[in-house]
Amino acid sequence: MQPLSVTLGDRSYPIHIGVGLLDDAQRYAPYVASRSVAVVTNKIVASLYLERVQRALEQAGARVVPVLIEDGERAKAWGTLDRVIDALLAARCGRDSLILALGGGVVGDLAGFAAAVFQRGIGFIQVPTTLLAQVDSSVGGKTAINHVRGKNMVGAFHQPLAVIADVATLDTLPDRELRAGIAEVIKHGFVLDPQFVDWLEANIGKLLARDRTALSHAVRRSCELKAQVVAADERETGLRAILNFGHTFGHAIEAGLGYGEWLHGEAVAAGMVMAAELSVRTGTLRREDADRVAALIAHAGLPVRGPKLPIEQYLELMQVDKKVSGGRLRFILLEGLGRATLRGDLDPRLVRESIAAAVQ
Ligand code: NAD
Ligand code: GLY
Numbered sequence: 423m424q425p426l427s428v429t430l431g432d433r434s435y436p437i438h439i440g441v442g443l444l445d446d447a448q449r450y451a452p453y454v455a456s457r458s459v460a461v462v463t464n465k466i467v468a469s470l471y472l473e474r475v476q477r478a479l480e481q482a483g484a485r486v487v488p489v490l491i492e493d494g495e496r497a498k499a500w501g502t503l504d505r506v507i508d509a510l511l512a513a514r515c516g517r518d519s520l521i522l523a524l525g526g527g528v529v530g531d532l533a534g535f536a537a538a539v540f541q542r543g544i545g546f547i548q549v550p551t552t553l554l555a556q557v558d559s560s561v562g563g564k565t566a567i568n569h570v571r572g573k574n575m576v577g578a579f580h581q582p583l584a585v586i587a588d589v590a591t592l593d594t595l596p597d598r599e600l601r602a603g604i605a606e607v608i609k610h611g612f613v614l615d616p617q618f619v620d621w622l623e624a625n626i627g628k629l630l631a632r633d634r635t636a637l638s639h640a641v642r643r644s645c646e647l648k649a650q651v652v653a654a655d656e657r658e659t660g661l662r663a664i665l666n667f668g669h670t671f672g673h674a675i676e677a678g679l680g681y682g683e684w685l686h687g688e689a690v691a692a693g694m695v696m697a698a699e700l701s702v703r704t705g706t707l708r709r710e711d712a713d714r715v716a717a718l719i720a721h722a723g724l725p726v727r728g729p730k731l732p733i734e735q736y737l738e739l740m741q742v743d744k745k746v747s748g749g750r751l752r753f754i755l756l757e758g759l760g761r762a763t764l765r766g767d768l769d770p771r772l773v774r775e776s777i778a779a780a781v782q
Contacts, residue, residue: 423638426645428561429653433581437561437645439638443588444549445474447481453547453583454522455483458515462506462533463524464493467551470594475524475549484520487513491532495681498532498567500576506536520545520583526552526599527559527686531574534565538580548582551591553603553637554687557610557644558665560585562652572742573673573681579657587645589637602687604629604722609694610644612715613664614651616760618643619718626721664762667754668694671728671777674739678731691724692780699776701755704768711759727782736777737770 425436443449459479463472468490476486489509491497510519523533523546530548537546548560566577592600607629611618621639622629628636648665655661672693675684698715701707716726728736740751751773752766 423642426642426649428581428649430581430656435582435584437585437587437649439556439587439589439642439645441588441590441634441638443586444471444591445478447478449586450479450484450547451482453545454479454520457484458487458513458519459484459522460487460489460506460510460513460515460519461522461524462489462491462536463529464491464497466493467525467529471524471551471591475522479522487515491529493528495528495568497528498574500567502532503536503539503567506533507540510536510540515540515544517541517544520547522547522549523560523582524549524551525555526550527555530555530559531564531566531577534563534580534582535567535577538565538578543580545583546580548585550585550587552595553592553600553641554606555603556587556589556592556641557603558606558648560587561645561648562662563656568681573676574744575742581656585645587641589634589641592632592637598685598688600630600632601723602685604640605687605691605694605719605724607640607644608718608722609665609667609690610647612694612756612759613667613754613762614647614760615643616758618647619714619759623714623718623721626718630723660764663752663764664754667756667762668692668697670740670751670753671696671736673742674736675728675731677739677742678735679729684725684729688725689728691719691722692726692728695719695726696728696776696780697754698756699779700753700768700772701757703772703776704755704765706755706757706763708758711756714759715756727780728777730782733774733777733781737773 550560563581566574569575672689
């Protein structure tokens with residue numbers, strides 16, 4: 423299958439999507455021949471896929487330096503970053519070395535940030551192995567670690583040289599993680615593509631059953647949509663914010679419960695229902711369309727209601743959001759299915775009501 427492209431001038435890069443790409447030495451060769459490649463991954467993913475990736479990289483002429491980090495959101499931290507940098511220096515990696523991120527969004531965000539700052543920036547390749555990473559986090563160059571006061575509060579825009587998404591890796595993904603990835607797929611439909619929403623409504627069962635043709639289409643369409651947005655607004659000065667639909671509420675859910683209690687995609691799912699409620703209350707979305715938002719999320723086996731935290735706690739946690747401007751919260755609202763807008767002029771009463779309407 424032809425690769426997609428993220429068009430960013432001399433920083434443009436391909437997104438390869440297919441089955442069996444992990445072992446394809448030719449796919450890596452243009453980037454890695456005669457170079458040191460630090461493969462950043464975690465123990466779970468390493469046990470499943472590191473050997474195959476290492477073999478293919480070596481066939482392509484690379485010297486491979488495996489760098490293992492802890493599993494889970496807590497790995498997106500200064501301490502892990504320091505250990506990755508230390509491993510690179512100990513292995514005599516330099517400015518011509520590459521980082522290859524093999525894993526989900528945690529590995530990708532952390533390894534990408536390490537690539538952004540190591541010796542003022544080196545190249546990196548994303549090899550995403552979760553659905554969420556294949557449809558969202560590996561594309562677009564957002565890299566970050568968390569701060570105790572907030573998620574993704576330290577980071578950089580640093581685009582990869584290539585994304586290589588092998589949908590066969592999704593075979594081993596736990597069901598809950600698969601569903602969390604489906605939340606971000608659905609998000610792309612809601613904000614950008616009404617036909618994709620129709621397709622998702624008809625094919626959600628196939629995605630949950632891991633039908634490879636359906637998964638490949640979902641990954642490809644998501645990446646196409648995201649690539650268009652990133653090409654138009656790489657640094658999120660405007661349009662790109664729509665990719666955060668549901669995330670203002672979702673981040674509050676994640677932070678309020680403690681990171682890891684709900685998966686990111688689960689929190690975004692309930693957050694999208696709240697954002698759709700807010701859109702109805704603000705008058706931009708018809709009730710029947712908000713019902714379709716909630717129904718699709720429910721069919722995906724994702725939560726349509728947020729945890730029962732006090733409304734004031736939601737509001738306080740939502741203040742730690744990168745979309746806050748001049749101290750005011752801003753929200754992504756739907757103006758119909760497949761069309762979204764960023765709004766900062768909302769009546770706080772409507773925000774409260776929308777949360778109340780969608781908590782357990
Ligand atoms: P994750 O990276 O924690 O992976 C989920 C779990 O699946 C982990 O336990 C991981 O070890 C395991 N795993 C990975 N691949 C596997 C496979 N093929 N088979 C079996 N197990 C596998 O979580 P995630 O959902 O991929 O990513 C979440 C992170 O992504 C969050 O930190 C979020 O902030 C970030 N994110 C970033 C962006 C961005 O644009 N940079 C966008 C969305 C989310
Ligand atoms: N995940 C949202 C973005 O990349 O902008």
